[in-house]
Amino acid sequence: MTTATQALDAKGLNCPLPILKAKKAIKGLNAGDTLFVESTDPGSVKDFEAFCRSTGHKLLESGEASGIYTYLIEKAA
Amino acid sequence: MTTDNQKRMCIIVTKGTLDWAYPPFILATTAAAMDVEVDLFFTFYGLQLLKKDLDHLQISTLGNPAMEMPMGGMHMTMPNLVSVIPGIDAVASTMMKNMIKKKGVASIPELREMAVESDVNLIGCQMTMDLFEWSQDDMIDGIEIGGAATYMEKALNSDINLFI
Numbered sequence: 001m002t003t004a005t006q007a008l009d010a011k012g013l014n015c016p017l018p019i020l021k022a023k024k025a026i027k028g029l030n031a032g033d034t035l036f037v038e039s040t041d042p043g044s045v046k047d048f049e050a051f052c053r054s055t056g057h058k059l060l061e062s063g064e065a066s067g068i069y070t071y072l073i074e075k076a077a
Numbered sequence: 078m079t080t081d082n083q084k085r086m087c088i089i090v091t092k093g094t095l096d097w098a099y100p101p102f103i104l105a106t107t108a109a110a111m112d113v114e115v116d117l118f119f120t121f122y123g124l125q126l127l128k129k130d131l132d133h134l135q136i137s138t139l140g141n142p143a144m145e146m147p148m149g150g151m152h153m154t155m156p157n158l159v160s161v162i163p164g165i166d167a168v169a170s171t172m173m174k175n176m177i178k179k180k181g182v183a184s185i186p187e188l189r190e191m192a193v194e195s196d197v198n199l200i201g202c203q204m205t206m207d208l209f210e211w212s213q214d215d216m217i218d219g220i221e222i223g224g225a226a227t228y229m230e231k232a233l234n235s236d237i238n239l240f241i
Contacts, residue, residue, distance in 0.1 A: 014181040016107040020191055023110035041181075054111045 004036035093125030
């Protein structure tokens with residue numbers, strides 16, 4: 001696990017819901033806070049990379065273990 | 078013309094079936110999540126997607142050779158001939174809605190609600206309202222009504238323009 005400011009369980013959700021839920025969660029955070037996301041959508045790997053590149057939020061870590069994709073995102077200033 | 082750095086997307090939404098409702102709402106909500114300002118301009122059958130109740134949205138089995146429904150590990154095609162069976166669209170639509178739910182795909186009402194929440198501008202076409210005799214009371218709250226010039230102004234200021 002991790003010491004993220006907030007955790008989001010997006011397991012079982014399909015595109016674009018993991019991104020939309022993550023955006024909603026990030027909205028409630030302060031700059032520099034982190035969000036930990038769990039997803040079962042294999043498409044979310046490329047999507048979270050693209051989302052972070054476009055919005056400026058920092059993708060600190062990403063990984064996969066037994067079909068669960070995880071992301072640690074730091075909110076941009 | 079605007080000269081700020083705000084990115085904008087504008088989509089003309091012309092189709093009112095369940096399957097065609099997905100691309101505009103998926104792109105609109107995702108773009109909004111990526112800080113893009115979004116305008117959706119609903120015209121002709123697309124205006125159906127602004128109605129208060131969306132339960133009537135259906136898919137059609139007619140003229141779609143690409144439609145293959147997963148069934149028991151196989152895929153069932155929908156030949157045009159089955160479209161003459163009374164109620165077949167309702168049956169196929171129910172199958173599709175069940176599949177959508179089972180696979181964790183968002184429903185159209187859910188995506189539309191998220192679009193409204195994320196300040197996507199929903200614009201209904203005045204001419205279509207007149208043509209099909211719909212009033213603003215039939216539509217959800219918070220929409221704008223406009224015409225071709227309204228769209229053009231938005232489109233001229235957009236980085237992305239799509240026709241769906």
